[in-house]
Amino acid sequence: MTQIAEVIVDVPTMQTNTPYSYEIPPALVDQLQPGMRVVVPFGNGSRKVQGFVWQVKPDAKPDPDVVLKTIDTVMDPAPIVNAELMQLSDWLAHTTYAFTITCLQTMLPNALKAKYQKWVSPTEQLAANIRQQLFGDQSELLWDDSLSTDTVKQLLALNRQHLITVRYEVSNQSKVKKMMMIKPAMTVSELTAARSSLRKTAVKQATLLDYLIDHRDTISQPDLEHQLKLSSSSLKTGEANGWLTRKAVEVYRDPFQTAVVKTKPLKLNPDQNKAVSAICSATDHEQSETFLLEGVTGSGKTEVYLQAMANALSQGKQALMLVPEISLTPQIVGRVRGRFGKQVAVLHSGLSSGERFDEWRRIQRGEAQVVVGARSAVFAPLTHLGVIIVDEEHEGSYKQEDNPRYHARDVALWRGRYHHCPVVLGSATPSLESRARAEKNVYTRLLLPNRVNHQALPQVTIVDMTEELRHHKESNFSGVLLQALQTRLERGEQSLLMLNRRGYSSFVMCRDCGFVLQCPNCDISLTLHMDTKTMKCHYCGHEEPIPHVCPNCHGHHIRYYGTGTQKVEQELTELLPTARVIRMDVDTTRRKGAHERLLKRFGDHQADILLGTQMIAKGLDFPDVTLVGVLNADTALGLPDFRASERTFQLLTQVSGRAGRASKPGQVFIQTYNPDHYAIQLAKTQNYEQFFGREMQLRHRGNYPPYYFAVKLTVSDVEERKAAEAMVKIVRQLKTILSPQAIILGPTPGAIARVNKRYYYQLVIKYKRESQLDSALFKILGQAQKQSRGGLQIAIDRNPMSFM
Numbered sequence: 001m002t003q004i005a006e007v008i009v010d011v012p013t014m015q016t017n018t019p020y021s022y023e024i025p026p027a028l029v030d031q032l033q034p035g036m037r038v039v040v041p042f043g044n045g046s047r048k049v050q051g052f053v054w055q056v057k058p059d060a061k062p063d064p065d066v067v068l069k070t071i072d073t074v075m076d077p078a079p080i081v082n083a084e085l086m087q088l089s090d091w092l093a094h095t096t097y098a099f100t101i102t103c104l105q106t107m108l109p110n111a112l113k114a115k116y117q118k119w120v121s122p123t124e125q126l127a128a129n130i131r132q133q134l135f136g137d138q139s140e141l142l143w144d145d146s147l148s149t150d151t152v153k154q155l156l157a158l159n160r161q162h163l164i165t166v167r168y169e170v171s172n173q174s175k176v177k178k179m180m181m182i183k184p185a186m187t188v189s190e191l192t193a194a195r196s197s198l199r200k201t202a203v204k205q206a207t208l209l210d211y212l213i214d215h216r217d218t219i220s221q222p223d224l225e226h227q228l229k230l231s232s233s234s235l236k237t238g239e240a241n242g243w244l245t246r247k248a249v250e251v252y253r254d255p256f257q258t259a260v261v262k263t264k265p266l267k268l269n270p271d272q273n274k275a276v277s278a279i280c281s282a283t284d285h286e287q288s289e290t291f292l293l294e295g296v297t298g299s300g301k302t303e304v305y306l307q308a309m310a311n312a313l314s315q316g317k318q319a320l321m322l323v324p325e326i327s328l329t330p331q332i333v334g335r336v337r338g339r340f341g342k343q344v345a346v347l348h349s350g351l352s353s354g355e356r357f358d359e360w361r362r363i364q365r366g367e368a369q370v371v372v373g374a375r376s377a378v379f380a381p382l383t384h385l386g387v388i389i390v391d392e393e394h395e396g397s398y399k400q401e402d403n404p405r406y407h408a409r410d411v412a413l414w415r416g417r418y419h420h421c422p423v424v425l426g427s428a429t430p431s432l433e434s435r436a437r438a439e440k441n442v443y444t445r446l447l448l449p450n451r452v453n454h455q456a457l458p459q460v461t462i463v464d465m466t467e468e469l470r471h472h473k474e475s476n477f478s479g480v481l482l483q484a485l486q487t488r489l490e491r492g493e494q495s496l497l498m499l500n501r502r503g504y505s506s507f508v509m510c511r512d513c514g515f516v517l518q519c520p521n522c523d524i525s526l527t528l529h530m531d532t533k534t535m536k537c538h539y540c541g542h543e544e545p546i547p548h549v550c551p552n553c554h555g556h557h558i559r560y561y562g563t564g565t566q567k568v569e570q571e572l573t574e575l576l577p578t579a580r581v582i583r584m585d586v587d588t589t590r591r592k593g594a595h596e597r598l599l600k601r602f603g604d605h606q607a608d609i610l611l612g613t614q615m616i617a618k619g620l621d622f623p624d625v626t627l628v629g630v631l632n633a634d635t636a637l638g639l640p641d642f643r644a645s646e647r648t649f650q651l652l653t654q655v656s657g658r659a660g661r662a663s664k665p666g667q668v669f670i671q672t673y674n675p676d677h678y679a680i681q682l683a684k685t686q687n688y689e690q691f692f693g694r695e696m697q698l699r700h701r702g703n704y705p706p707y708y709f710a711v712k713l714t715v716s717d718v719e720e721r722k723a724a725e726a727m728v729k730i731v732r733q734l735k736t737i738l739s740p741q742a743i744i745l746g747p748t749p750g751a752i753a754r755v756n757k758r759y760y761y762q763l764v765i766k767y768k769r770e771s772q773l774d775s776a777l778f779k780i781l782g783q784a785q786k787q788s789r790g791g792l793q794i795a796i797d798r799n800p801m802s803f804m
C-alpha cells in the first residue's frame with residue numbers, strides 16, 4: 001500500500017490550480033497532514049520546489065504506469081495553514097482568478113515564504129584551472145546576486161556545456177528570536193564562598209557574584225550586561241565556574257514602541273447601545289449576520305466595536321478588527337490595546353518581517369485573542385472568531401492591487417459565514433455597494449446619527465478659489481482660511497490642513513519651450529522630491545537629478561509646478577511666522593514609527609498646525625482641533641473614474657469630521673475650483689444619505705457598479721504590437737460567450753500606456769449575469785500562462801476599484 005500526497009507546488013512560471021501527486025516516503029508515512037509545507041522534486045533534473053500538502057490519501061492505488069516522484073522532506077512539524085484557510089485559499093483562487101499557491105502565500109507572513117538558493121558544483125569534466133578559479137577549495141558555490149556578471153556569464157556557458165551541475169535548495173526564512181536567560185546555579189552560601197576566594201583584581205567577577213547573591217531571579221543576558229556593564233565573556237566565565245546557567249529561550253519581538261493607558265468601557269448612549277446589543281446578539285446566537293454601522297464622524301463607532309469585541313471575548317471567542325493601512329492610524333491601535341492589553345496582536349506593513357512573524361505565531365498558538373491589522377490581517381489564523389469588524393469599510397486600501405486581487409471586506413464576509421459570527425462594516429460614508437446592500441436588507445443597518453458630545457457637525461464653508469484669485473495674488477490660502485488660522489493661533493486651538501494629492505503631482509517644466517521631464521521607462525512625468533533633491537518616477541522608481549538647464553532648448557527658465565506639501569509649508573511659515581507646523585506626508589513619515597511620533601507631538605500640543613496629505617483625513621481624534629482646511633478639494637474630481645465623486649465626498653466628509661470632536665465647536669473651509677459640484681455641495685452639509693441617493697441615480701444611468709458587476713482585464717508586453725494583438729484576440733473570444741446585455745468598454749491603451757518599459761492595454765466588462773464568463777476568463781488566463789515566456793502578462797481584476 002502506498003501513501004500519496006496531493007501537493008500544490010510553487011512553480012512561478014508553470015502555475016496551475018491542480019495539485020500534483022507525490023509518493024510519501026516510508027519515514028513520513030502517517031506524519032504528513034494537509035497544510036504542511038514540503039520540499040518536492042519538480043520537472044526533470046535536480047530542481048527542488050516548495051509545496052503545500054493539500055490532501056493525504058492513506059491507501060491510494062496508484063496507476064502502475066505512472067512513476068510517482070517522492071516527497072523530499074517536510075518543512076513544518078505541524079500544519080501552518082489550517083483547514084479553514086485551505087478552504088479559503090481555494091475560494092479566493094476561484095473568485096479572484098488567481099492561483100491557489102499565490103493565495104496560500106498571501107495568507108502567510110513573509111518570513112514563511114519560500115526562498116530558493118541555487119548551488120553549483122563542478123563535474124568531473126571541468127578543467128582543473130577553471131575549477132580552482134571558480135570554486136577554490138569549496139565543493140559548491142552559491143549562485144546569487146553577489147556574483148559578478150562575468151562569473152554569471154561563465155557559469156551559464158559552463159552549464160550549457162554540462163560542465164557544472166545546478167542544485168536548487170529551499171531555504172526556510174523564518175527566524176525565531178532567541179534570547180539568553182541567566183539564572184544563579186549555586187546557593188547563596190556557595191556563591192558567598194566563591195566571592196571570598198576571588199583574587200582582589202578580579203573586579204568584574206566580584207560584581208557578577210555580588211549580583212547573583214542579591215538577585216535569585218532569571219534575567220536576560222543583554223539586560224544583565226547593561227546593568228553591570230559587563231561583557232559576555234565575564235558571563236561565560238561565570239557559567240564555566242558553575243555560578244550561573246545560561247539558556248536560550250524563544251522570545252517574541254515587541255512591535256509596540258509606546259505604552260498605552262488602560263481604559264474602561266464607556267457608558268453607551270442609546271444609539272450605541274442599540275448597535276452593541278444587535279451585534280452581541282448575533283455573536284451569542286452564532287449568526288453570520290452582516291451589519292452596516294453607519295455613524296457620522298465622532299459618533300462613537302470605535303466604542304461600539306470595542307464593546308462588541310469584549311462581548312465575544314467574554315464568551316471565550318476571538319475578535320478581528322481591520323483598519324485601513326494601520327500604520328496610518330496609530331490612535332486606533334492604541335485604543336484597542338488600551339482596552340484589551342496583552343491579548344492584542346497587531347499585523348501591518350510597518351512591522352519588520354520578524355515582528356510580523358512573531359505576532360502571527362502568537363495568534364497561531366492561541367496566545368492572542370484580538371487581532372488588529374490592515375488588509376492582510378484578514379487572514380489572521382484565529383480559530384474561534386466571535387466578531388469581525390471592518391472599520392472605514394469604504395476605504396480603497398482594502399482592495400489588493402496585485403495577485404490575488406482580493407477585497408478584504410469580501411474575505412471578512414466569507415470568514416463570518418465560516419465561523420457563524422457577525423461582521424460589522426463601519427463608516428461615516430459607506431461605499432455605495434454596502435449601502436445598497438443594506439437598502440435591500442442583505443445587511444442590517446445600524447445608525448449613529450449624532451455626535452457623542454451632542455455637538456453639531458462642524459460648520460463647513462466652501463471657498464471659491466477662482467473668485468479668490470480674482471481679488472488676491474496667487475496663494476494656497478484664501479483670505480478667510482488664513483484669518484481662521486490666525487484666530488486659532490490666538491486662542492491656542494489647533495488646526496488641520498489637508499492637501500489633496502490624488503491625481504496630481506509636482507513636476508518640472510521649462511517656461512521657454514514647455515518641456516516636461518518624463519520617465520525614460522514610463523509615459524508619465526517625473527515627480528519632484530525636494531528632500532532627496534531628485535526627480536523620481538512613482539511607477540518604476542527611476543531617479544535622476546533635478547535639471548537646472550532645459551534638456552530640450554537648453555534654456556535656464558526651469559519652473560517647479562504643483563503645490564507639494566513642502567511648498568505649502570514654506571508659504572505657511574511666511575504668512576504665519578509664529579505658527580508651529582508639523583508636516584506629514586510620505587517624505588516625513590518614511591522612517592519607522594515616524595507617523596506615531598508626529599501625531600504624538602501634535603497631541604501633546606507641540607504644534608499648532610498639522611499639515612498633511614490624505615493620511616491626516618481619517619480616524620484622528622484630537623479634542624483641541626477646531627479648524628480643518630482643505631486646500632484643494634477637487635484634484636481628484638477631474639479623473640475619468642466613476643468613483644471620483646464618491647471618493648471626493650468621502651474624503652471631504654472624513655476630514656471635516658476631524659474638527660470639533662470634543663467640547664468646542666468645529667469649523668471647516670473647503671477651497672475648490674468647482675464650488676457647484678454636487679460632491680462638494682453635499683460634503684458641505686455632510687449629508688451622506690442625500691449623496692447616496694444622488695450618486696445611485698448617476699450610477700444607474702451609466703450602468704455602473706453597484707448596478708452592474710465589472711471585470712477589468714489588462715494585458716501588457718514589452719512590444720506594443722504584441723499587447724494589442726493579444727487584446728484583440730481576447731475580445732474576439734469573449735464576444736462569443738457574452739450575452740447581449742454585457743457591455744464591453746475598450747480595449748484602450750492603459751491610463752498610462754507605458755509603465756516600466758511595458759505597454760498596457762485594458763478592457764472593462766460590465767455585466768449583470770454571465771454564466772460562462774468565469775470559465776472563459778480562466779481559459780484566457782491559462783492561455784496567457786503559456787505565452788508568458790514570450791513576455792506577455794495578463795491581469796484580471798474582478799470588481800476593480802477604478803476603470804482607469
Ligand SMILES: Nc1ncnc2c1ncn2[C@@H]1O[C@H](COP(=O)(O)OP(=O)(O)OP(=O)(O)O)[C@@H](O)[C@H]1O
Nearest residue numbers: 266267268269297298299300301302303452619657
Ligand atoms: N458613550 C460615550 N460616552 C462618552 N464618550 C464617548 C462615548 N463613545 C465615544 N466617546 C468618545 O467620543 C469620541 C469620538 O468617538 P470615536 O472616535 O469612536 O468616533 P467615530 O465614530 O469612530 O469617529 P470617526 O468616524 O470620525 O473616526 C472619542 O473620543 C470617544 O472616546
Ligand SMILES: [Zn+2]
Nearest residue numbers: 519522537540
Ligand atoms: Zn518610470
Ligand SMILES: [Zn+2]
Nearest residue numbers: 510513550553
Ligand atoms: Zn526648454
